[in-house]
Amino acid sequence: MRITLEDVEYRYSVNTPFEHLALHDVNMTIEPGTYTAVIGHTGSGKSTLLQHLNVLLRPTKGRVIIGERTIRAQKKKEKNLKSIRQKVGIVFQFPEHQLFEETVEKDICFGPMNFGVPEAKAKELARIALKQVGLEQEILKKSPFDLSGGQMRRVAIAGVIAMEPDVLVLDEPTAGLDPRGRKEIMDMFYQLHKDRGISTILVTHSMEDAARYADDIIIMHKGTVYQKGKPEEIFSKPDQLLELGLDVPDTVRFQLMLQREMGIRFARPSLSLEDLVADIKEAMERGNRL
Amino acid sequence: MMDKMIFGRYVPADSAIHKMDPRAKLMLVFLFVCTIFLANNVVTYGLVAIFTIGLIILSKIPPRFLYNGLKPVFLLIVFTFLLHILFTKEGEVIFEFGILNIYEGGLKQGAFISLRFTFLILVTSLLTLTTTPISITDGMEELLNPFKKWKLPIHELALMMSISLRFIPTLMEETDKIMKAQAARGVDFTSGPLKDRVKSIVPLLVPLFVSSFKRAEELATAMESRGYRGGEGRTKYRQLSWNTRDNLLMAALVVLAVLLFLLRS
Numbered sequence: 001m002r003i004t005l006e007d008v009e010y011r012y013s014v015n016t017p018f019e020h021l022a023l024h025d026v027n028m029t030i031e032p033g034t035y036t037a038v039i040g041h042t043g044s045g046k047s048t049l050l051q052h053l054n055v056l057l058r059p060t061k062g063r064v065i066i067g068e069r070t071i072r073a074q075k076k077k078e079k080n081l082k083s084i085r086q087k088v089g090i091v092f093q094f095p096e097h098q099l100f101e102e103t104v105e106k107d108i109c110f111g112p113m114n115f116g117v118p119e120a121k122a123k124e125l126a127r128i129a130l131k132q133v134g135l136e137q138e139i140l141k142k143s144p145f146d147l148s149g150g151q152m153r154r155v156a157i158a159g160v161i162a163m164e165p166d167v168l169v170l171d172e173p174t175a176g177l178d179p180r181g182r183k184e185i186m187d188m189f190y191q192l193h194k195d196r197g198i199s200t201i202l203v204t205h206s207m208e209d210a211a212r213y214a215d216d217i218i219i220m221h222k223g224t225v226y227q228k229g230k231p232e233e234i235f236s237k238p239d240q241l242l243e244l245g246l247d248v249p250d251t252v253r254f255q256l257m258l259q260r261e262m263g264i265r266f267a268r269p270s271l272s273l274e275d276l277v278a279d280i281k282e283a284m285e286r287g288n289r290l
Numbered sequence: 291m292m293d294k295m296i297f298g299r300y301v302p303a304d305s306a307i308h309k310m311d312p313r314a315k316l317m318l319v320f321l322f323v324c325t326i327f328l329a330n331n332v333v334t335y336g337l338v339a340i341f342t343i344g345l346i347i348l349s350k351i352p353p354r355f356l357y358n359g360l361k362p363v364f365l366l367i368v369f370t371f372l373l374h375i376l377f378t379k380e381g382e383v384i385f386e387f388g389i390l391n392i393y394e395g396g397l398k399q400g401a402f403i404s405l406r407f408t409f410l411i412l413v414t415s416l417l418t419l420t421t422t423p424i425s426i427t428d429g430m431e432e433l434l435n436p437f438k439k440w441k442l443p444i445h446e447l448a449l450m451m452s453i454s455l456r457f458i459p460t461l462m463e464e465t466d467k468i469m470k471a472q473a474a475r476g477v478d479f480t481s482g483p484l485k486d487r488v489k490s491i492v493p494l495l496v497p498l499f500v501s502s503f504k505r506a507e508e509l510a511t512a513m514e515s516r517g518y519r520g521g522e523g524r525t526k527y528r529q530l531s532w533n534t535r536d537n538l539l540m541a542a543l544v545v546l547a548v549l550l551f552l553l554r555s
């Protein structure tokens with residue numbers, strides 16, 4: 001499903017002293033089956049942007065086109081948002097805060113059953129989703145509040161995956177997890193993206209994750225799209241990122257250091273450790289002439 | 291979804307009302323609430339209206355914002371008005387509509403009571419809009435200090451109040467976040483049959499309770515680890531100061547009270 005934003009503006013608390021312009025002049029298209037990373041400083045409007053993708057927020061100007069549906073800024077109440085929300089699943093920051101059922105199973109079934117999936121099928125989806133997020137089937141009957149923080153996070157994520165969305169929107173899904181859990185969860189999302197062709201939109205502060213997984217990167221700055229492009233393009237201009245207070249992947253930082261200290265020049269930014277090794281080798285063999 | 295609510299919210303601004311001593315503001319509101327019951331005719335209500343509007347202007351709070359935030363309460367006011375119109379049968383009939391008779395007394399009574407209600411709400415909202423929760427509590431504690439002699443737990447009450455006030459916006463924010471998270475999982479909070487909407491309260495309330503308890507526990511730990519042990523011997527960082535401005539506003543209220551007393555019928 002394609003999602004397009006046209007001249008989107010969003011203001012919080014319109015007509016109050018707290019009125020705040022959080023987004024303006026946002027134009028972008030998320031093509032079906034792509035993996036997009038959204039990076040930007042805290043307060044740059046990333047979370048506000050994400051909430052437009054399934055109409056939790058409606059633009060105060062401009063429009064959002066989600067598949068066949070066009071959401072405009074008018075006051076008129078939109079009907080039948082459920083079908084959009086089923087197709088566009090959102091994993092919020094700290095999703096474990098949304099758990100509420102007596103058992104893990106019921107909580108994971110909650111989403112699918114809200115969208116009209118019969119109970120037996122929902123339970124089946126719950127089992128599959130739980131396996132996907134790397135948890136044992138035994139905990140299905142446990143209370144979600146008896147689990148560890150990391151397990152709760154995974155259960156909450158399973159609750160969204162079980163809705164079988166076409167588009168998965170992730171708002172810093174690994175914030176506060178340990179490095180291993182972080183990698184496992186990011187790999188899991190990537191696998192889902194590959195296996196089921198789910199379009200994925202990831203908000204992250206980790207430039208490594210953005211470089212490793214994304215097809216496209218969008219930089220948000222002060223409420224609007226500052227730049228978008230392929231990871232190679234974005235990370236080939238490291239100065240610009242650093243100026244915005246953002247970072248570059250460790251591998252790119254290493255390249256910059258080699259360039260500065262040893263005069264080695266590279267043809268492209270290395271987006272993973274494997275690439276870095278290959279690129280250094282190539283640069284050495286080339287005899288450092290570009 | 292909740293960003294229009296104004297109760298318990300502080301709007302920073304540089305105004306005479308903002309700068310008042312919280313003790314003066316609290317006394318002013320308390321006395322105003324008593325005074326307004328003296329009003330019983332057009333002239334006296336007019337004076338109260340002038341006083342209220344004066345306060346609003348002095349506070350520099352945009353009237354449109356007050357109006358928007360108080361909309362839910364205005365519904366209640368309109369309802370009271372209608373009740374009085376329909377059920378008070380005094381004075382002459384001024385309007386006949388089938389079996390429906392509207393009496394002069396009812397109209398007057400309804401208008402006066404709705405106005406009184408409106409003024410009360412406006413002035414008390416002004417208090418919370420122009421005073422940080424901390425100052426309200428400080429003022430309250432100072433004003434109630436004499437009662438400590440009788441072993442009333444004034445400091446504890448003040449602390450409870452300041453904590454609740456402090457966490458109202460947090461709770462609102464949390465409510466908004468969880469509503470959105472559950473809406474993303476297919477809960478419909480705003481339309482659909484009543485039965486479903488009542489049911490949709492559960493996925494909202496459970497997470498809110500859980501996080502509130504967690505937060506309370508964390509707060510208790512944080513206070514204890516910073517050596518909090520009650521009000522005994524505790525000094526104050528923020529000192530209150532009562533100025534000419536406060537005297538003037540108190541005087542204005544006294545004038546209002548005297549005028550109401552003389553002009554009421």
Ligand SMILES: Nc1ncnc2c1ncn2[C@@H]1O[C@H](COP(=O)(O)OP(=O)(O)O)[C@@H](O)[C@H]1O
Pocket residue numbers: 012013020021022040041042043044045046047048049293
């Ligand atoms: N519920 C809200 N009410 C008012 N302002 C908000 C609200 N949520 C976010 N904002 C403001 O909108 C801006 C963008 O916020 P957000 O989208 O959360 O940024 P990010 O996710 O990039 O950190 C920030 O300045 C923030 O303070």
Ligand SMILES: [Mg+2]
Pocket residue numbers: 046047048093171
């Ligand atoms: Mg955010």
